[in-house]
Amino acid sequence: MEQRKRIVSGMRPTGKLHLGHYLGVLTNWVNLQDEFDCFFFVADWHALTTKFDKTEDLKQNTIDVVLDWLAAGIDPDKAVIYAQSHVPEIAELHVYLSMITPQNWVERDPTLKDLAKMVRSADDDNKPSVSYGLLGYPVLMAADIMMFNVDYVPVGIDQVAHIEIARDIARRFNHLYNVELFKEAVPKLTKIPLLKGLDGQKMGKSFHNDIKISDDEQTTAKKIMQAITDRSRARKDDPGHPDKCEVAFSYWEAFGEPDIIEVVKAECMAGKRGCVDCKKQLACLVNEKLRPLRERRKYYENNLDEVHKIINEGSQKARVEAAKVLAQVKDAIRMF
Ligand code: TRP
Numbered sequence: 018m019e020q021r022k023r024i025v026s027g028m029r030p031t032g033k034l035h036l037g038h039y040l041g042v043l044t045n046w047v048n049l050q051d052e053f054d055c056f057f058f059v060a061d062w063h064a065l066t067t068k069f070d071k072t073e074d075l076k077q078n079t080i081d082v083v084l085d086w087l088a089a090g091i092d093p094d095k096a097v098i099y100a101q102s103h104v105p106e107i108a109e110l111h112v113y114l115s116m117i118t119p120q121n122w123v124e125r126d127p128t129l130k131d132l133a134k135m136v137r138s139a140d141d142d143n144k145p146s147v148s149y150g151l152l153g154y155p156v157l158m159a160a161d162i163m164m165f166n167v168d169y170v171p172v173g174i175d176q177v178a179h180i181e182i183a184r185d186i187a188r189r190f191n192h193l194y195n196v197e198l199f200k201e202a203v204p205k206l207t208k209i210p211l212l213k214g215l216d217g218q219k220m221g222k223s224f225h226n227d228i229k230i231s232d233d234e235q236t237t238a239k240k241i242m243q244a245i246t247d248r249s250r251a252r253k254d255d256p257g258h259p260d261k262c263e264v265a266f267s268y269w270e271a272f273g274e275p276d277i278i279e280v281v282k283a284e285c286m287a288g289k290r291g292c293v294d295c296k297k298q299l300a301c302l303v304n305e306k307l308r309p310l311r312e313r314r315k316y317y318e319n320n321l322d323e324v325h326k327i328i329n330e331g332s333q334k335a336r337v338e339a340a341k342v343l344a345q346v347k348d349a350i351r352m353f
């Protein structure tokens with residue numbers, strides 16, 4: 018039988034995930050599990066590239082991310098779930114890759130400027146500051162990807178520049194050491210549009226406009242009642258414009274079945290649906306959709322030892338695969 022194709026993807030441990038992560042990333046990962054050999058990891062070294070001095074929440078954030086993955090249906094029996102820092106082979110591969118990566122490749126990474134803005138120098142006028150490790154962000158990503166010699170990397174468009182560099186590094190390795198060891202991993206872009214925040218801006222935790230997977234039903238309902246609607250509508254029996262109802266209607270579209278979306282649209286346009294009632298119904302729908310996820314999350318919150326076991330066993334599985342590739346790498350370089 019032909020070997021299944023492999024994919025890898027990671028997330029920095031930023032803490033509890035929101036519905037944008039769920040619809041934009043996690044549902045995609047869940048679907049990929051059946052078709053591919055999946056490696057999903059928490060990129061805790063990458064977190065250090067910008068947060069080396071703010072590590073107090075790192076452990077809890079790692080757990081929270083994995084809790085949300087499990088809640089969303091990432092299945093440890095199907096996918097390998099691990100923490101990057103539990104697979105030291107990745108750091109070793111990173112050393113080898115750093116030797117063959119020209120300085121100007123990493124300096125040219127268009128994402129670097131944005132990452133640098135997240136780090137402010139304390140002693141130099143608050144200027145963006147770039148550490149050696151941050152400069153190596155795409156090289157470390159290349160190590161994540163090449164470590165398992167994957168075929169595809171499911172990511173958002175913002176990560177594509179990094180993956181281009183990873184492909185260049187893979188090609189350069191093969192060329193320099195005259196081997197055909199590494200594949201050039203292809204980004205697999207998610208098609209699902211990003212879910213907007215409650216205020217119509219990009220959904221993000223720092224903007225306080227997100228709904229968390231882990232929020233309770235009351236909190237979710239309260240947040241949805243604040244979602245902006247068609248702002249040109251003064252009274253509830255005025256005809257509404259679903260296409261101008263940037264947040265509430267887009268959530269209907271994201272969570273509802275086609276027939277209910279049509280009803281909402283028609284009633285709104287006919288002035289037969291008030292925004293308050295509409296959002297109450299929407300909150301019920303969102304809560305209903307999230308109920309099984311939240312129950313799963315609760316289960317694992319109450320059984321944290323199982324979560325630790327999943328991460329530890331996943332890391333061990335990852336190390337076994339990583340060791341095979343690393344041996345080939347050292348052989349290709351002719352290390353002693
Ligand atoms: N840089 C990615 C992000 O911020 C996370 C990441 C690290 C990653 N290593 C990776 C994603 C390897 C895919 C493959 O989202």
Ligand code: SF4
Pocket residue numbers: 246247250257258259262265266281285286290291292293295296
């Ligand atoms: Fe949006 Fe619903 Fe109000 Fe129409 S009735 S504007 S869809 S919230």
